[in-house]
Amino acid sequence: MTYYITRRLLQAIPLLIIVTVIIYGLLKAVGDPLAHLANDPLVRAEDRAHLRRSLGLDDPIPLQFVHWLIGDDWYQRDLDFDGVPDTYGERRGVLRGDLGESFRFNKPVVDVIREVLPNTLILGITAYVVTIVFGVGIGIFAALRQYSFLDNLITGISFFLFSMPIFLVALLAVYIFAVKFKEWGLPALPTGGMYDVRGNRTLDELLIRLILPVFSLAAISIARYARFVRASMLEVINSDYIRTARAKGLSERRINYVHSLKNASLPVITLMGLDIPAILSGAVVTETIFGWPGMGRLFIDSLTILDPPVLIIFVLMTALAVVLMQLFTDILYAWLDPRIHYT
Amino acid sequence: MAETTLSNSARRVASLIEEKRRPESMRQIFVRRFFKHRMAVFGLILLLLIVVFVVAGAAFYSESYANQTAILNKNKPPSAEHPFGTDQVGRDILARAIYGGQISLLIGVTSVFISISVGTLVGLTSGFFGGLVDSVLMRIVEALLSIPTLILLLVLSSVLTRNTATMNILGRELSSTVIIIVLIIGMTTWMPLARIVRSLVLSLKEQEFIVAARAIGVQNRSIIIQHVLPNCIAPIVVSATLGIGTAIITEAYLSFPGFGVLPPTATWGNILSPAKDMVGTVWWMWMVPGTLIVLTVLAINFIGDGLRDALDPRSMR
Numbered sequence: 001m002t003y004y005i006t007r008r009l010l011q012a013i014p015l016l017i018i019v020t021v022i023i024y025g026l027l028k029a030v031g032d033p034l035a036h037l038a039n040d041p042l043v044r045a046e047d048r049a050h051l052r053r054s055l056g057l058d059d060p061i062p063l064q065f066v067h068w069l070i071g072d073d074w075y076q077r078d079l080d081f082d083g084v085p086d087t088y089g090e091r092r093g094v095l096r097g098d099l100g101e102s103f104r105f106n107k108p109v110v111d112v113i114r115e116v117l118p119n120t121l122i123l124g125i126t127a128y129v130v131t132i133v134f135g136v137g138i139g140i141f142a143a144l145r146q147y148s149f150l151d152n153l154i155t156g157i158s159f160f161l162f163s164m165p166i167f168l169v170a171l172l173a174v175y176i177f178a179v180k181f182k183e184w185g186l187p188a189l190p191t192g193g194m195y196d197v198r199g200n201r202t203l204d205e206l207l208i209r210l211i212l213p214v215f216s217l218a219a220i221s222i223a224r225y226a227r228f229v230r231a232s233m234l235e236v237i238n239s240d241y242i243r244t245a246r247a248k249g250l251s252e253r254r255i256n257y258v259h260s261l262k263n264a265s266l267p268v269i270t271l272m273g274l275d276i277p278a279i280l281s282g283a284v285v286t287e288t289i290f291g292w293p294g295m296g297r298l299f300i301d302s303l304t305i306l307d308p309p310v311l312i313i314f315v316l317m318t319a320l321a322v323v324l325m326q327l328f329t330d331i332l333y334a335w336l337d338p339r340i341h342y343t
Numbered sequence: 344m345a346e347t348t349l350s351n352s353a354r355r356v357a358s359l360i361e362e363k364r365r366p367e368s369m370r371q372i373f374v375r376r377f378f379k380h381r382m383a384v385f386g387l388i389l390l391l392l393i394v395v396f397v398v399a400g401a402a403f404y405s406e407s408y409a410n411q412t413a414i415l416n417k418n419k420p421p422s423a424e425h426p427f428g429t430d431q432v433g434r435d436i437l438a439r440a441i442y443g444g445q446i447s448l449l450i451g452v453t454s455v456f457i458s459i460s461v462g463t464l465v466g467l468t469s470g471f472f473g474g475l476v477d478s479v480l481m482r483i484v485e486a487l488l489s490i491p492t493l494i495l496l497l498v499l500s501s502v503l504t505r506n507t508a509t510m511n512i513l514g515r516e517l518s519s520t521v522i523i524i525v526l527i528i529g530m531t532t533w534m535p536l537a538r539i540v541r542s543l544v545l546s547l548k549e550q551e552f553i554v555a556a557r558a559i560g561v562q563n564r565s566i567i568i569q570h571v572l573p574n575c576i577a578p579i580v581v582s583a584t585l586g587i588g589t590a591i592i593t594e595a596y597l598s599f600p601g602f603g604v605l606p607p608t609a610t611w612g613n614i615l616s617p618a619k620d621m622v623g624t625v626w627w628m629w630m631v632p633g634t635l636i637v638l639t640v641l642a643i644n645f646i647g648d649g650l651r652d653a654l655d656p657r658s659m660r
Binding site for chain 1: 486501622
């Protein structure tokens with residue numbers, strides 16, 4: 001087991017290096033963050049050149065990558081253009097905890113992300129918990145009534161939801177629960193942002209504003225989990241050891257919720273683990289529709305108003321989370337399932 | 344278990360001999376099993392209706408009409424003149440849904456063509472040759488799978504769709520972003536298929552018929568094309584079918600924040616996108632393309648399911 005974990009950890013290192021190189025290359029291709037200055041009559045050409053040089057944009061790209069990774073405080077640049085390198089850089093590099101500075105906000109990327117990450121976590125974790133509770137519940141419910149009317153209905157709705165983009169669920173939810181409810185004189189749900197603009201920052205207010213975004217985020221995932229849990233349960237229910245349990249005279253309840261569920265939950269745990277990174281990256285579409293000030297919106301805004309330092313950290317964070325959670329679920333799986341022997 | 348299957352097939356052969364019929368070919372078995380799948384047939388009919396809608400509809404409305412703006416007539420609800428209403432610059436939504444549907448379906452089919460070509464090629468190469476080639480290719484696949492597809496796509500499309508020029512594609516003036524969207528969707532979705540094909544090839548490689556082919560000196564290329572590839576067709580066909588649906592939804596996801604195909608060229612995604620800020624007032628603007636997207640993807644998913652069951656050799660019926 002220790003050997004297996006060590007090997008998996010070591011395998012993750014080259015993967016992380018490749019991912020980082022791909023992401024850096026990609027973000028370099030995004031374009032010149034100073035392009036908007038080129039047409040600005042208030043900025044002199046010399047100043048622009050000086051800025052480019054001091055930001056390190058004149059360095060060869062592989063060298064820029066090294067600087068971004070381990071910093072440039074050991075590297076001299078020729079800032080006065082006399083052919084002699086004179087000034088050391090100021091960055092310390094990602095590996096030494098310096099994530100760079102946002103062009104848009106003029107402050108460290110860490111601070112920018114620290115501001116929006118909690119909002120995304122509130123939305124993401126709530127949606128995640130709701131998804132698992134309802135998804136697993138509905139899945140078990142359907143599996144125990146295979147091919148009944150309710151099971152078929154759940155299958156039908158799931159198929160329908162699978163074919164929907166998330167923003168359509170969100171738009172429908174807004175239309176029905178906010179717009180139509182208001183028309184019909186029912187209590188309408190709010191759709192904009194986390195808090196009332198007038199500053200009513202209570203927990204109740206937040207909870208009410210969570211309902212629609214959480215519903216939009218969870219609906220399709222619930223269908224996915226329900227189908228998955230159902231298939232997983234059915235496989236176990238039809239296996240020999242469940243027949244044995246029944247033959248021994250165990251109660252249905254014990255068979256279903258102890259013997260079956262325990263074995264059926266293994267693949268579900270993998271799915272749960274692999275869904276965790278998505279919480280971090282936020283819900284790009286849902287956050288845009290509901291004006292939720294989270295990571296997803298930061299990402300879209302940083303794409304619209306080009307802000308490479310933020311983009312690169314955002315993409316790197318999500319990729320890192322994916323790699324680590326994959327590693328974690330693999331190890332967890334090996335640990336939970338006694339049938340698997342890893343050496 | 345083995346006994347019952349044996350006696351079943353023996354019985355089937357006996358009944359065939361009795362009726363003096365020839366046994367079914369693989370194709371006949373496939374067709375029979377596909378059409379027995381009720382939802383798959385329903386999906387096929389639904390998809391055909393949608394294709395008829397976007398093709399035949401072009402006979403009633405011209406593309407220049409679909410792209411013609413009339414700012415005084417903007418955001419109008421459905422009426423006799425505009426059965427599905429007008430959009431934020433007064434274009435007719437029915438006409439745009441017709442031409443947008445053509446582009447959405449085109450994007451779905453062509454991007455899947457790229458995606459399965461690359462996926463199959465990488466999977467075959469990786470599985471068949473193994474060794475260093477396999478390690479390098481699979482590390483790249485893993486790395487690309489570590490970046491969520493939507494995020495990767497949004498970064499790529501935000502860079503590449505800045506160019507607003509139009510160009511002549513298939514005899515029509517279309518936004519050049521159509522080609523870019525097709526390319527980036529194709530190039531970011533091939534990884535899962537590459538993995539499936541690779542694992543299939545790995546198990547095929549050890550089977551007797553491949554070993555035999557190798558023993559009599561058949562060239563690698565012929566082994567791959569004549570023996571390995573035909574045995575990988577089932578997962579390729581299924582993931583191609585389902586991929587068309589995913590690509591159509593993906594295009595809509597990219598259009599939603601404004602990084603998809605740019606106007607004047609319509610797609611179901613970019614008809615819908617401006618409605619996000621006025622959900623309540625312009626319901627027709629998102630409900631019409633939204634319904635079309637859902638129906639198309641639903642139909643494709645049903646067909647894909649039917650194909651999967653019909654092509655699965657383990658569920659022979």
